[in-house]
Amino acid sequence: MGIKYSSKINKIRTFALSLIFIGVIVMYIGVFFRTSPFIMTLFMILGLLFIIASTVVYFWIGTLSTRAVQVVCPSCGKVTKMLGRVDLCMFCNEPLTLDPELEGKEFDEKYNRKKRKS
Ligand SMILES: [Zn+2]
Numbered sequence: 001m002g003i004k005y006s007s008k009i010n011k012i013r014t015f016a017l018s019l020i021f022i023g024v025i026v027m028y029i030g031v032f033f034r035t036s037p038f039i040m041t042l043f044m045i046l047g048l049l050f051i052i053a054s055t056v057v058y059f060w061i062g063t064l065s066t067r068a069v070q071v072v073c074p075s076c077g078k079v080t081k082m083l084g085r086v087d088l089c090m091f092c093n094e095p096l097t098l099d100p101e102l103e104g105k106e107f108d109e110k111y112n113r114k115k116r117k118s
Contacts (some may be wrong), residue, residue: 002114003060004094006085006088007080007082007090007093008064008082008083008087008088009061009064009065009068009081010084010090011089011090012057012060012061012064013061015057016054016057016058016061017054019051019057020054021052022047023047023048023049023051023053023054024051024056025047026043026046026047026050027047027048028047029043030042030043030044030046030047047078061103064083065080065081067083068081068082069081069082069083071096071098072088073089073091073092074094075089075094076089076091076092078090078092082098085098085099085113086102
């Protein structure tokens with residue numbers, strides 16, 4: 001398959017991590033405006049908001065994880081968590097489904113949001 005998908009939990013985790021990075025970068029930019037306390041404070045608050053948002057997302061992952069179904073991946077044999085009807089193995093990206101109707105069918109991006117090209 002030329003198209004590479006990522007498990008939903010992994011995607012959200014990447015998103016949370018990028019929020020931390022953005023927050024740190026924004027706060028770092030603020031340091032350059034040392035001479036103007038107002039702009040510096042503005043950047044610091046903005047950066048802090050990104051980090052708070054990331055904490056919220058991490059908390060959300062925690063809640064999602066408890067609701068996720070634990071399955072043993074038929075491809076790599078590891079225990080993975082899946083969300084919804086269709087998801088991918090967190091380790092080898094093997095498409096997994098809980099719906100017998102979808103079993104054996106080509107992995108449909110309809111059940112996942114974005115597809116990434118490798
Ligand atoms: Zn797997």
